[in-house]
Amino acid sequence: MPSANDEHAWATAEAAVRRSYGKLVAYLARRTRDVAGAEDALSDAFAAALLDWPKHGVPERPEAWLMAVARRKAIDAARRRRSSVEAADHVRLISDELRQLADTDGSDIPDDRLTLMFVCAHPAIDPAIRPPLMLQTVLGFDAATIASAFLVSPTTMSQRLVRAKHKIREAGIAFQVPDCADLTSRLDAVLAAIYAAFAEGWSDPAGTETRRRNLSEEGIWLGRLVASLLPEEPEALGLLALMLHAEARRGARRNGQGDYVPLAEQDPAAWDIKLIDEAEALLQQASRMGVIGRYQLEAAVQSAHAARRISGRTDWAAIARMYDALLAITHSPVVALNRATAIAEVHGAAAGLAALDALVGDRRLADYQPYWAARAGLLDRTGEVEAAEEAYDCAIGLEADPSVRRFLQQRRAQLRRPPA
Amino acid sequence: MKYLLMIYGNEAALKATSKTESDQLLAAYGAYIEAMTKAGVIVGRNRLQPSASATTVRVINGKTQVLDGPYAETKEQLGGYVLIDVPDLDAALSWAARCPGASHGVMEVRPIWEM
Numbered sequence: 001m002p003s004a005n006d007e008h009a010w011a012t013a014e015a016a017v018r019r020s021y022g023k024l025v026a027y028l029a030r031r032t033r034d035v036a037g038a039e040d041a042l043s044d045a046f047a048a049a050l051l052d053w054p055k056h057g058v059p060e061r062p063e064a065w066l067m068a069v070a071r072r073k074a075i076d077a078a079r080r081r082r083s084s085v086e087a088a089d090h091v092r093l094i095s096d097e098l099r100q101l102a103d104t105d106g107s108d109i110p111d112d113r114l115t116l117m118f119v120c121a122h123p124a125i126d127p128a129i130r131p132p133l134m135l136q137t138v139l140g141f142d143a144a145t146i147a148s149a150f151l152v153s154p155t156t157m158s159q160r161l162v163r164a165k166h167k168i169r170e171a172g173i174a175f176q177v178p179d180c181a182d183l184t185s186r187l188d189a190v191l192a193a194i195y196a197a198f199a200e201g202w203s204d205p206a207g208t209e210t211r212r213r214n215l216s217e218e219g220i221w222l223g224r225l226v227a228s229l230l231p232e233e234p235e236a237l238g239l240l241a242l243m244l245h246a247e248a249r250r251g252a253r254r255n256g257q258g259d260y261v262p263l264a265e266q267d268p269a270a271w272d273i274k275l276i277d278e279a280e281a282l283l284q285q286a287s288r289m290g291v292i293g294r295y296q297l298e299a300a301v302q303s304a305h306a307a308r309r310i311s312g313r314t315d316w317a318a319i320a321r322m323y324d325a326l327l328a329i330t331h332s333p334v335v336a337l338n339r340a341t342a343i344a345e346v347h348g349a350a351a352g353l354a355a356l357d358a359l360v361g362d363r364r365l366a367d368y369q370p371y372w373a374a375r376a377g378l379l380d381r382t383g384e385v386e387a388a389e390e391a392y393d394c395a396i397g398l399e400a401d402p403s404v405r406r407f408l409q410q411r412r413a414q415l416r417r418p419p420a
Numbered sequence: 421m422k423y424l425l426m427i428y429g430n431e432a433a434l435k436a437t438s439k440t441e442s443d444q445l446l447a448a449y450g451a452y453i454e455a456m457t458k459a460g461v462i463v464g465r466n467r468l469q470p471s472a473s474a475t476t477v478r479v480i481n482g483k484t485q486v487l488d489g490p491y492a493e494t495k496e497q498l499g500g501y502v503l504i505d506v507p508d509l510d511a512a513l514s515w516a517a518r519c520p521g522a523s524h525g526v527m528e529v530r531p532i533w534e535m
Contacts, residue, residue: 151513367459396448397455400514402523409444 006054013053017046020063022138024070026112030175035119035137036165045069046140063109113138114229115175117222120164121189122173129164130193131200136161139218149200149215187230191239191295194222198243216250219243227282234286238296241282245302248275260407268309276306297326301338316345333364341374349381369398373408385415422463422505422532423512428496429525431470448520456504456515463503471497496525503532 021042028038045066059065120133132150135141147157167173178186198219223240230236252270255261283299301322308314323339326332336359344352356375365371376391392412399405437445449467456462471490478485490497499521506512509529516527 151517152510153513156509367455393451393454394458396451397453398518400517400522402520405448405520406444409447 009054009057010050013050013058016053016058016062017049018139020049020066021046021140022113022116023109023111024063024066025137025140026116026175027109029137030112030115033169033172033175034165035116035168036162039137041073042066042070044073111229112175113225115177117190117193117226118177118186119168119173119175121186121193122168123186123189124171124173125164125167126160127189127192129160130189131196132157132161133164134193134222135197135215135218137165138222141218183233184235187226187233187235190226191235194219194226195239195243195295197222198246216243216247220247232289234289234291235293235295237282237286238293238299241279241286241299242295242302244275244279244282245299245306248272248279248306254403258403260401260403262407263305264314268306271306271309273309276309279303280306292325294326294329297322297329301326314345316342320346333359333362334368334370337365337368337371337374344378344381349378353378353382367398369395369404372398376408376411380411380415388412388415421508421512422503422534423509424530424532425502425504425512425516425519426498426528426530427500427502427519427521427525428528429499429521430495431472431497431499432495434499434524445520445524452519453502455518456502461504461506461511461515463505465500465502467500468498470499499525 024042025035025038028041029035032038048069049062049066053059053062116138117134120137121130125133132143132146135146136143143158143161144154146161147154150157152160177183198216201216201219220240220243223236223243226233227236227240248271249263249266251272252266253261279299280303283296283303286296286299301319304315304319304322320339320342323335323342326335327339337356340352340355340359343355353375356371356378359365359371372391372395376388376395379385379388379391389412392408392415396405396408396412399408434442453462453465474488474490476487476489476491502515502519504512504515506515509531512529512531516522516529519527521527
């Protein structure tokens with residue numbers, strides 16, 4: 001049984017490795033464009049660090065330490081692969097860089113992690129693989145961990161990651177941050193990938209599966225990195241604010257018995273005020289730049305929900321207006337669904353249902369649990385018990401989380417109970 | 421593509437659940453099948469009697485051998501299956517995760533060998 005001290009030492013070491021991981025991979029891959037090669041060259045060094053650092057502490061210059069180990073390995077590899085001229089050239093290139101770096105103190109390694117994120121979210125890369133690619137190359141997660149979080153088979157995930165890295169090299173994707181003209185649209189892809197990674201972790205509300213819980217923490221970490229490297233980009237700040245607002249309510253989503261607690265019934269005292277304050281400050285900073293966007297609006301919705309801790313009520317009219325604006329930007333059926341829920345709070349359940357009816361037939365919502373749960377809740381309020389039961393059944397059948405499923409079943413059972 | 425979702429569960433644990441819990445589980449299965457029917461992915465499904473009711477048959481050197489009980493005595497036994505038709509493995513895995521059996525036991529997802 002590892003002691004709490006050991007665990008702390010391991011967590012500290014792991015965090016330090018992760019910080020160095022993306023930096024070194026980015027640095028080594030920028031000339032060769034060979035992300036897989038850079039990861040290979042560094043893999044032993046990272047493994048060695050995870051064995052050594054928890055015991056002896058994180059070295060003062062972690063990157064120089066990793067470089068020294070990696071260099072030894074690169075030289076070994078060069079010797080082994082001498083038969084292949086091309087491979088040897090390649091390893092020599094990496095080995096040269098490592099030698100240069102090992103001579104420095106590690107602190108002057110340029111931070112190319114942002115560049116690496118832009119590479120991962122390049123338009124030539126399939127959007128679905130961008131978040132996994134980022135988690136692997138910037139943070140060093142292995143394919144099996146990523147596969148579990150994204151509900152994909154580990155073999156498939158490995159193949160997709162290999163293909164994506166191959167594409168980076170073969171297509172000659174440039175290792176550079178796009179210039180001003182392209183920055184906004186390309187940044188959007190980076191932010192979308194970070195948010196997708198966060199959302200995968202967020203969908204494990206109990207935080208029972210620590211790997212997935214880490215994923216939302218890592219999403220926030222990536223969001224912090226982008227926000228700190230691009231502090232003039234309001235949407236980068238908006239995304240971070242959005243994630244922090246969501247994270248602030250993580251614990252409140254379960255009661256002492258592990259039962260699901262919907263937002264409307266959460267006790268604001270259970271929210272993390274520090275995270276909320278940080279999110280609010282970021283949102284204000286972003287809004288001063290005068291360019292509104294999807295993530296700022298979504299963060300503003302969360303901010304309106306968080307305001308209940310002070311005012312004791314939720315300003316649904318304001319939330320509905322923000323969803324109007326969001327829908328105009330995103331045309332997302334999920335936004336349309338949330339908008340319908342807000343409309344129901346402002347104008348009554350019938351108006352909300354009418355807004356939902358406009359979405360009937362959207363294939364993207366057909367197997368989306370929250371759509372059916374929202375529909376069931378509104379049908380309950382308009383007294384259409386049978387239709388509500390049917391909608392609850394759909395929601396229950398589509399839910400993978402046992403405590404949310406239990407919650408929906410309780411709601412369904414209450415439909416036919418006479419009011420107390 | 422067709423996939424067989426095999427639902428493995430701990431029979432002893434299932435037996436020990438309260439009436440309320442097992443009613444809830446049954447209703448969850450009903451809703452799950454309903455959702456798959458609505459999505460048009462379900463081809464077939466069945467729940468199996470407990471593994472104690474199983475009989476194994478094999479022919480060794482021309483002689484039949486019949487034994488009581490399941491093929492493998494494991495803690496988790498096959499308790500039922502769903503045959504689905506979906507575009508790819510990703511879709512099959514997301515249906516597997518939604519099965520109430522996924523949070524009580526293990527789901528095994530196998531592609532059908534199309535002849």
